[in-house]
Amino acid sequence: MSIFRSRLHLPNVVAAYVDIPEPPPPAANEVLIEVLYAPVNHNDLYLMSGNFPYHPAVPAVLGNEAVGRIISVGAGVSQVQVGDYVTPPLYSGTWRERMIVPAEGLFALPQEADLQQLSMIRINPLTASLILSEYVDLQPGDWIVQNAATSGVGRAAIAMAKARGLRSINLVRQSRQIDEIKAAGGDIVLLDQPGAAAQAAAQIGDDKVRLALDGVASSSTARLIELLSPGGTIVGYATMSGQKSAPGDLIQMMFKSISGHFFYQNRPQFRSKIPALLREAAQLVAEGKIVTPVARTYRLSEISQAIAHTQAGGKVLLEIAEKGAF
Known part of the structure; x- marks a missing residue:
């Protein structure tokens, strides 16, 4: 499985596009997601430079939001199913092809909505x-x-x-x-x-x-x-x-x-409100009322170019998997 990793706290970003083992089957109350699109956000770049409240252990898989398709579910998962589009939790490391995430808080995104736009609803x-x-x-x-x-x-x-x-x-x-x-x-x-x-x-x-x-x-x-x-x-x-x-x-x-x-979104007092607000945002995207122009999409292997484009200006997405695959 291909991912993007970065070592943080360096004057210049040190990035590597690498292969790691496939994730295991999902355990109880988990799902396996195939990531379709993931934005390259400025807060990703702040995090990479160490100028952000959240500091993951390094080396880290980065990416703060995405849209993905569920390709396998663990025992006890009932609110979503294989084939549903979902948005992973914040700071779950979305710049990779597949990922295991907890099922708690997930819900099926509108099938008719634009997937690129759905990838940007969490932040x-x-x-x-x-x-x-x-x-x-x-x-x-x-x-x-x-x-x-x-x-x-x-x-x-x-x-x-x-x-x-x-x-x-x-x-x-x-x-x-x-x-x-x-x-x-x-x-x-x-x-x-x-x-x-x-x-x-x-x-x-x-x-x-x-x-x-x-x-x-x-x-x-x-x-x-x-x-x-x-x-x-x-x-x-x-x-x-x-x-x-x-x-x-x-x-x-x-x-x-x-x-x-x-404002900082990840403050504890906001967390209980996130699921309802995500549903509101997803519906507005489905209705075409929230539209963010995308300057360009890049493959995951083109992460260095995607980062440079983001720094220069313009909304950039990583196109990680094809919609019809699986």
């Missing part, structure tokens, strides 16, 4: 969903604002906000992205630049912006604070700008009584 849609529900008691008609609107989290936040009756202000980096994010359901789409707050205010009038999702950091954080109404909340979940500081007028957090948080 970004759940991040968006939890941020929308865990920090502010949002009600239908409320406004949220976000930067990184073209990202996986951003697109999921738009879809989930729409499904919950919320309205969204979305900041993008390039003019050509405005129509794209409006077509994805964004109510207001603006360039992430000075003056965005005034443009938004002109469109929403006296309505309140109660929640901001920050995936960029840097000066964009100060822009979100400017867009928030008094008493609002800002939640950071990534630093896509590559900067960990937020230059700008942050004193507005005090003047406007804005609270700030940083």
